[in-house]
Amino acid sequence: MVKKRFIAGAVCPSCSASDTLMLIIESKGSETVECVECGYEASEPESKPAAPELDEGMIGLFKP
Numbered sequence: 001m002v003k004k005r006f007i008a009g010a011v012c013p014s015c016s017a018s019d020t021l022m023l024i025i026e027s028k029g030s031e032t033v034e035c036v037e038c039g040y041e042a043s044e045p046e047s048k049p050a051a052p053e054l055d056e057g058m059i060g061l062f063k064p
């Protein structure tokens with residue numbers, strides 16, 4: 001199953017159009033970014049934002 005969704009606020013590096021980039025998530029888990037305006041395509045290798053370690057720290061501090 002392939003999921004597609006638009007990336008809000010994203011600007012295409014190829015045609016500079018905004019809100020035309022779609023994130024395509026394949027069943028394998030690989031992610032591809034595609035521009036519906038110009039056909040620009042790019043794989044998205046581990047560009048996930050680093051998870052904030054704040055939660056872990058807060059749990060550590062919060063001991064009853």
Ligand SMILES: [Zn+2]
Pocket residue numbers: 012013014015016017020035036037038039040
């Ligand atoms: Zn484009």
